[in-house]
Amino acid sequence: MNIFVFGIIASFTLIVALAAATLPKLMHAALSFAVMFLGISAFFFLLGAEFVGLVQVFVYIGAVAVLIVFTILLTPHDVGNVRGFGWSGVVVAIAVFGGLIWAIVKTKSVAIAPSVAKALTVKQIGEALMISYVWPLLCVGVLLTAALIGALILVMEDKRS
Amino acid sequence: MTLSTLLVVSATLFCLGLFAALSRRHAIFILIGIEMMLAAANINFIAFWRFGPHTAHPTGVIVAIFAIAIAAAEAAVGLAMVIAVYRHFRTTNVDQFNQLKG
Amino acid sequence: MSGRASDLLIQIVSSLLNIVALLGVFLTLFALMSVLERKILGRMQNRYGPNRVGPFGLFQPVADGIKMLIKEDIVPARADKIVHFLAPVLIAAAAILSLGVIPYGRNMTPFVIDGGILFFFAVGSATELTVFMAGWGSNNKYSMLGAMRAIAQMISYELPLIITVLPVVMVVGSLNPDKIVFAQKYYYFGFLPHWFVLTPWGATAFALFFVSGLVESNRTPFDVPEGESEIVAGHMTEYSGFKYATFFMAEYLGMFAVSGLAVTLFLGGWHAPLPWLAFIPSYLWFFAKLSVLLFVFIWVRGTLPRIRIDQMMNFAWKFMLPMAFTCVVAAAVWHYAGHRLLAWLWSLAVIAVVYFALSIFLDTRKKFTPRRYRFVE
């Protein structure tokens, strides 16, 4: 793995993430958010988890980002009010960031290089999912169904009113 | 490139998400921030799997896949709630959702 | 260190070669297709079509390209400039990327990815967002409406599109397009190709996949997002010049990609239909099959009228999706009954039962009645 490629991907991802967090226009932020996932999936490709990267792009860009822009369109807002900015949040975020960085730097055992490993095939993941993790898989299936129905009920127009 | 550099990147991503969730007034930003934090956590899972001793066991990958699925469900429900709340309050500014004020 | 650097160099150079070849072939095909479509449509409508530029009008795309390039690029004043600019770029990028994982011939897959099918759909799903960007960025009522329509229909039909791929993936046991093509290389009785379209579930899945592909590429009869009689040109209303051409190109490339995937999944990829025809180069077989599918695309466009959007949505959720799931079940039945004639019959029975049940269940019992006119008093 190349430190150069890593640097490019990391800086791209972080810049887009910063844009997603700070851009004043919600739609721009949402689109940056979608692009950010491209960077994250590039990370996954770099780390040898192609499948997760593809799933990430598939789910986030194909579904979650579309949902978010739909929601933005369905909730026309009063612009001036929503653009407020809480500085206390910045302080907290920086504090947490400081704490995390301090912990990472302090922990010597994480300063290791990756081992050489064979690429993970889709078949391996499929077998792991279907053999070792079949219960969680079923539970996630139930959860997704429940979330689907719950979301539908939440946004359903109330016919009575 | 070491594990710690990856962790620094994911920590940065996490804190950007936290910042988005804490500072922005629009409800959707909170969701975006949470999704960013989850993505940062996913990077950590994958990184620890890749740098760990047992690469042949795709545990970290599986956890990341489940996290993505659950995050998708969470996004769906969260956005549905945003729409429902918007119908009720006619705004998406979280400062004005204070009916639970003690 | 030098070895690694040279490895990287080889990688980059081969990738660039792949990209160049891909772009060269498919942009040529796009040019050819644009003029052929007009000519074929013309023939279907009893006229000549373009025949002025070059022999048989074959240089028409060149003329079109020059026209597009020198045309004024108009960006609306209230538009979101960046998004407006990015939308055609990204949509073309997504279309080209999705072409990268299709095996065009023996050992002719540009990018071998283990989860190639997943890659195809992951990239393809980005199209929705870019269409939305185009619609929103134009800051135009018609653009927005078109984009919304496009997203609605694309999300609806993406489900059957993906689920109809599942039977093939299940039976082959891989998401790798090369392996899927490889699984179809045998022949029954020495002459009948082992293509998945020749199984009951495969035929059904192919039909569903093709219809969904029509929708995904916004082709007639499912071209409601850009239906000019209703909303000018949908999300492309505010585009002109080269950006419009890019959209146009992306649409055709998307069509090529979906057709190519259909060929890969169901029509045996680059394999010859008969064993003794294998001497013909494999990529020629692939493009021959691709051409047939593209001709069907044009044929359908020349034949069928546009469908209403609510009927289209109902069709997706009430018929396409159940049938797609039925294909999965039928493929499982076929697989576990041993790929033989009996399996063939069982699989057919499953599909037939669900099909007839759906046709009874979805029958609205509406009869054709004489039209009654109501006049304003």
Next chain:
Amino acid sequence: MNTVWLIPATPIVVALLILSLGKTAPGLSAVFAVIGQIAALIMSFVAFFPTLHAHGFRGVENFTWFVFGNQSLRIGFVLDPLAAAMMMMITLVGLCIFVFSIGYMADDKNLSRFFAYLSFFSGAMLGVVVANSLLLLFIFWELVGLASYLLIGFWIERPSAAAAAKKAFITTRVGDMGFFLGILWLYHNSGTLLFYDNGHGCLESAGLAMLGTSATFIALLIFCGAIGKSGQFPLHVWLPDAMEGPTPVSALIHAATMVAAGVFLVARVYPIFSVGAINGVTSSLAVVVWIGVITGLMAALVAVAQSDIKRILAYSTVSQLGLMMVSLGVGGVAAGIMHLLAHGFFKALLFLGAGSVIHALHHEQDIRKMGGLRRAMPVTFATYAIGMMALSGVPFFFSGGWTKEEVLHATSSWPSSHIPHYLMLVGVVLTALYMSRQIIYVFFGNRRAAEEHPHESRHVMTIPLIVLAVCAILFSVVLTPGWPWLESYLTGHAPQFDSRLLFQPMILLSLGLVGTGIALGVWMYHATSELDPLQRKLPALFRFLENKMWIDEIYDRTIIALGALFAWLSDWMDRYVWDGIVRDVGAIGQLFGKLTTGTDERVINAGVDEGTVGAQGFGRVMSRWHSGQIQPYLGAVALGMLALLLLYAWLG
């Protein structure tokens, strides 16, 4: 054998069915009841056959009802000649009564209720007969009591009917208390309530051996129940009052079900009575004999002075039951049961005949207002005369004659004393006397005050009469000493035909006695007048007898008055003594309550109040932190995570 339970179950199920139908179809309910009875009759008939094949046949079907602790309570059903004969009689007589009721009760608006109760009554009695456990017998016994209560008080709108029902129920309950105590004692001693259980039942030798000397007391306590149900002295007072019920009910009570139960009970548990018998005599049997003698004679005397047609029959029943008890007591079990069976037929006949008369005269029951009905109601008269002669014991042709013969024969050979025998002979004369009095009053002479145009009853009422009359005569075929088939059947011997035994010296005696009675009756009552000849000659005696020897009045003055006194005393005690104590205790409680209230208010409540004020203040402070907005909460979570991280780093 294991389907014997169906016989009592059928009428009970029919009763429930009729009740569930409600008042919708009274005709249907009668049909159902009759069908149920016919079914029971057929099943009884089917059950009767196996008992014929072997002498002393006894089929037993026992099962465990429930288990408590390590003891299991077992109940069961038994089919032996006694039960089979009783079932035949009950179902046949019951069927006649049911059919008669269709005519008699035709106008009643609660017809379906009546048939449901009637069916239930019949089923309960059949249950008593087939029960193979004293407990099961007791259960059906009480169901019989319940059914009699419901039927006697059937015309609930009449206060006298309600009072009679209550009287019947409570009086029999007095006897049942003794019966129940006897059951408990028996269970305590023998450990089983099954009659027959492969040698382990309480009526079999092993079980009887365990009773020892307590057998006498157990027997007497069980006899208490029989006294109550069979209307023996001193608990006979409910039986004449039970005439308040509809006449078919009276017929059923007197002929087939209720009163027969007592005699049947004694016959069933006869082995307990005869434990430790010396020469066939035990003290408990002696009590049975004397009670029977007193009852028989007393009731016969009272019957002479009654004027209500049904009351005369009621007292005659009491008298006959006394006779049966005497027979049982002196050891003539078969004779007693034979008389019970024969009595069932002719007493049902008499009651139904009386019912026919009452129906024709529109519910006039005073015999002094009747007369000359012989010509108006020939069928009723003929059948009634047959019943009367059977009851009086006219020999040769009537079943009653033969059975009475047997009873007298048994009493004559009782070793302890001959007084019962002589008193019974007097009873025979009295029976003939009061029956001829009644028949002369009702059917002969001139028409008196009652109905102007009496007419014969409908076929549905006369046919049962004819059937019963035929039975009363033909039944004698199996009773004669020449061919004592029934006796052999009951005792388990082979019958032997010997025509010489038909004529015995005793027959002349009985012929003479009956003749005397009837002649006396004809002589006394031939000149009919409003005033009774006995009343004219011996007014004091007549008043004594007419008022039933003032037994009811004695009970009123003594037992009931004592009860009232005790009740009043209890009331007074309750009001002034117990109530006062309770009040004082309550006052103490109140005082304590006041104390605790004070403590509660001043100490605990105040503490809690202070605590809640503190909590409220704290909550108010905390609530300021709760802005109701999401982001501060999220920030708090983030800071908490940071704190945990730092803590973790600091610790390790």
